Amino acid sequence: MITAREVALNVLQALETTTQRSDQILHRTLHNTTLNRVDRALATGLVNGVLRYRLQLDFLIGKFYHHKLEKAAPVMKNILRLGAYQLLFLDKVPDWAAVNECVKLARKYKGERMSKLVNGVLRKITPESVTLDAWLKGKTPGEELSVKHSHPKWLVERWLAAYGREKTEAILAYNNQMPLFGFRLNPLKTSAEAFFSDPLFAAVERFESGLENFFLSREFNTFEPAVIDGRLTIQNPTQALACLLLHPAPGSNILDLCAAPGGKSTFMAELMQNQGNITAIDRYEQKLLKTEAHAAALGITIITTVTADAREFQPESRPDAILLDAPCSGTGVLGRRAELRWKVTPDMVEELQALQAELLDHAAGLLAEGGVLLYATCSIEPEENSQQIAAFLARHPDFVADPVGASVPEACRKTMVSEGALLTLPGDYPGFDGGFSQRLHKIKQQPDAVA
Numbered sequence: 001m002i003t004a005r006e007v008a009l010n011v012l013q014a015l016e017t018t019t020q021r022s023d024q025i026l027h028r029t030l031h032n033t034t035l036n037r038v039d040r041a042l043a044t045g046l047v048n049g050v051l052r053y054r055l056q057l058d059f060l061i062g063k064f065y066h067h068k069l070e071k072a073a074p075v076m077k078n079i080l081r082l083g084a085y086q087l088l089f090l091d092k093v094p095d096w097a098a099v100n101e102c103v104k105l106a107r108k109y110k111g112e113r114m115s116k117l118v119n120g121v122l123r124k125i126t127p128e129s130v131t132l133d134a135w136l137k138g139k140t141p142g143e144e145l146s147v148k149h150s151h152p153k154w155l156v157e158r159w160l161a162a163y164g165r166e167k168t169e170a171i172l173a174y175n176n177q178m179p180l181f182g183f184r185l186n187p188l189k190t191s192a193e194a195f196f197s198d199p200l201f202a203a204v205e206r207f208e209s210g211l212e213n214f215f216l217s218r219e220f221n222t223f224e225p226a227v228i229d230g231r232l233t234i235q236n237p238t239q240a241l242a243c244l245l246l247h248p249a250p251g252s253n254i255l256d257l258c259a260a261p262g263g264k265s266t267f268m269a270e271l272m273q274n275q276g277n278i279t280a281i282d283r284y285e286q287k288l289l290k291t292e293a294h295a296a297a298l299g300i301t302i303i304t305t306v307t308a309d310a311r312e313f314q315p316e317s318r319p320d321a322i323l324l325d326a327p328c329s330g331t332g333v334l335g336r337r338a339e340l341r342w343k344v345t346p347d348m349v350e351e352l353q354a355l356q357a358e359l360l361d362h363a364a365g366l367l368a369e370g371g372v373l374l375y376a377t378c379s380i381e382p383e384e385n386s387q388q389i390a391a392f393l394a395r396h397p398d399f400v401a402d403p404v405g406a407s408v409p410e411a412c413r414k415t416m417v418s419e420g421a422l423l424t425l426p427g428d429y430p431g432f433d434g435g436f437s438q439r440l441h442k443i444k445q446q447p448d449a450v451a
Contacts, residue, residue: 004035006105008047009075011025015339052150054081054150055151060084076118083098105118149173182209182237183223183227184240188270210412214240228297230298239264245374245405246372248272254268254277255319257325258310260282260290262280262290265278266298269300278302320368326356327352328356329384331379332377332424332434336433356377364392364396373442378435384436401419403419421437
């Protein structure tokens with residue numbers, strides 16, 4: 001029978017050769033096992049822990065592994081990472097169990113000789129034998145923080161240049177915490193008072209977000225039935241800020257470009273009291289089917305989905321407002337998507353800038369005069385955010401930055417970085433992801449004066 005540690009190993013191995021997200025692979029893998037709840041939690045914790053601390057684990061393992069770790073087979077590296085993570089980060093797992101189970105995995109996947117190597121390395125790794133601070137002395141700030149907080153050096157150095165050491169350390173530390181679940185109450189079906197009058201929900205620990213109808217919790221399972229029946233939506237409060245900044249009025253005609261999985265579309269529909277029209281565009285039909293299903297569960301009827309390339313789509317009429325939730329590097333959500341920190345590259349950031357600019361230019365041409373264009377990303381890179389907007393405004397003199405209105409709670413307006421722009425860094429508010437949003441107004445052209 002497969003164990004929790006073997007499940008974790010299989011997920012880590014699958015991530016070596018796929019673009020799928022770790023939570024998707026983990027969910028599918030666990031679905032095909034008979035593991036109990038405790039073992040499922042262990043497997044999940046091992047996957048997320050190894051993904052978060054991979055660079056630090058490799059650095060530490062390298063002090064005890066008398067070969068070049070980078071040349072080891074991926075399965076060997078992942079077995080050693082699983083063992084080292086348990087030994088150094090999991091107090092409730094006995095050291096002997098961590099070592100013995102990893103030795104068994106090495107024997108099964110790489111044979112007796114490699115199992116002895118794993119045994120020898122892991123038995124040397126203890127909290128007492130690891131002197132990380134001493135080993136990091138003499139390193140540059142980028143190298144030191146990269147290893148200490150297990151983030152790519154190039155990314156740490158970018159953040160040091162953009163935000164300074166104190167904010168960078170706060171971002172790095174936040175990304176290695178267990179993320180909270182964000183929940184949005186659906187006012188079309190319930191209210192906070194009605195929802196939490198249920199003793200089952202009232203008993204669960206939760207945290208206020210500062211946004212109306214949003215709360216945060218470490219617990220998911222208890223709230224899952226309410227997600228299924230449409231009283232709740234899973235959504236991080238940072239994602240909501242873009243919709244609040246757009247502030248769509250009931251009866252509006254809204255175009256949501258790059259809409260899937262639809263969290264912003266459905267929130268805008270709730271803000272609009274299910275009055276008006278939202279056209280949700282995405283390239284992937286399967287994702288839009290999920291948007292439709294969730295909208296139906298929420299009781300929302302004003303969303304129309306269209307499978308199309310957002311760079312080419314032409315609406316039948318000019319929308320009052322456009323939400324462009326642009327494809328981005330995702331560096332604001334590395335705490336929630338731990339493996340992404342090892343997949344994003346400087347080249348990827350550069351490539352995405354060109355796509356974002358193309359989408360912005362196309363959206364500008366679709367919008368009605370006097371309308372609002374809301375640009376949003378889940379990135380904290382200036383090139384994808386403030387610099388992207390500055391370049392757009394230079395290309396489009398018919399657009400101006402629009403002030404942040406009262407629709408954004410006063411506490412969140414502290415993250416305003418320029419006219420009409422909000423930048424939330426991981427760690428700014430408990431439970432909030434990193435993200436950027438910019439409100440832009442298309443100027444109405446004055447008719448030529450009559451002679």
